[in-house]
Amino acid sequence: MIPKLSIRFIVLALAMLCASGLYATDGSPWVQVRIPVACIRDGKGHSTEMTSQAIMGTPLQLLDSDGEWLHIKSPEGYEGYMNVSSVAEKSDAEMSAWRKAQRLVSISLPEVKVYATPDGRGHADVVSELVLSSIVEGSFINDTLASVVLPDGRKGYARADAFLPAEKWADRPFDMDRAMNTAHWLLGTPYLWGACSTKSVDCSGLVRVAYFDQGVLTLRDARQQIEIGRRIEPSDLAGLQRGDLLFFSNTPDGRISHVAIYDRDGQYIHSSGLVKKNRMTADDPDYSKRCYRGASRIVGMEGTEGIVKMIRHPWYFDIVD
Template identity: 55%
Template structure:
């Protein structure tokens, strides 16, 4: 018994050291929920998608980790949703060959390229997912998921992470991602092509362009170049529009400007409305001005992924 206790005593520092070194995780499922507390019953505040790097802030040995995302957003995630990494493993991941999903449609990872069956599925990926692999010249490219599972994806659905992460700003492509989700239901905290809340639509649209922004509408109003409410005529496509319930109230809604007074947003569902008094949506809100992301990449709260130290 004494020898067992001594062995345990000497091994404990090693176990603690190994645990402390596992300071990172990669999201390991298509879309993972971030919650306000360490419980499935706790409110979902946001989501992260496959391959998103996150930092461990708190680990009490339960099935929940408190994590910080690459945008600084924090919350709790179930350990079943992530693959834990040491500092060394995280650095190896950043230096590895990776692919990003560029398709707006969900992409299936399959085990065998010669089999056409639902039972051939490994998992699915959504727009912006990051996996290990090199883009092939053939119809399929081989990929490896964060937990080591592997399979094949359609080559035309992915891009090298470097190309995806360094795209030039393209307002129409950002808006096209919104229109792809037209009619999708609003879901509080949702932030993927499966479903979105208002600020989640902004995140999905810009992240597909290799641009990461802060998460919530009340944060997004403080990024980019400010456009005052009276300067409606100066709005450009993909500018962010902000609203509150009262003139001095908290920012509670965000939309993306299209053109000629039209904006697209997630309110009940992803839809369009117009900036005019006879539009029931616009007249029911107080317009509080806009923010322009174009020309402001790498300013506070906006990251070009290629320059984000958690990815490269």
């Protein structure tokens, strides 16, 4: 998808932030996503365009508010508007306590149901659901059960094997097989402009879901993502590796309008109408209608412009150097 914000502004801002190892905050109040998937829009109103999404537990800086619509900034610096019903308000002190609290991250590809009681399994017992990479306060009761607290204070129980402790999730070695498995699990998922969760994705949203599951946060949009990582020229098809991001435009010198994830043997996976696979050959109807503009390698580039290992993100963890 094409971003609303200036690419130059975002890349320069993130360069400064990554150079210091910190995302600066200005003391603004916070909000935290309290529903499975919350919409970020380009204006105040449900009829305005959805430009992105944020999942349960995502901390957001509150820049301004008219009571119903909040002007927010996301963890990667993306700004937009969100309805107040999607979030729980948090003070600096509450966010500081959250960063120190025991937290769990959903690693389950199917949505995880949170139930009101330890033995609840009926539809009427559901408190909420969690999509992949949702973050909640909580702890393991035993090998099969975990207790969780949602950002708005609702409590419940979910199966233990659906979670990793937040620190372990945020600092685990990158597993490309798992990242690609996540992308493949989404095959057939419908395309939705601005979407970036396992419920639906746009092209750059697919990248975000696959990489964030590995504890790596990238910039949001295709035109931003081409500016990050290690550049691979269009002529170097033999140098492509699994997980590289492939970029496309509609004309040879046009702006970047599409991103895909390279798989292997000339195949790639992407969201275009739905999540699907295509081949980098002239007879492939999808590949031939686009202009391939080169690739970026994300793995191994954590800590460079626009690529953040989550254990190093101070909105999520207290950073100790």
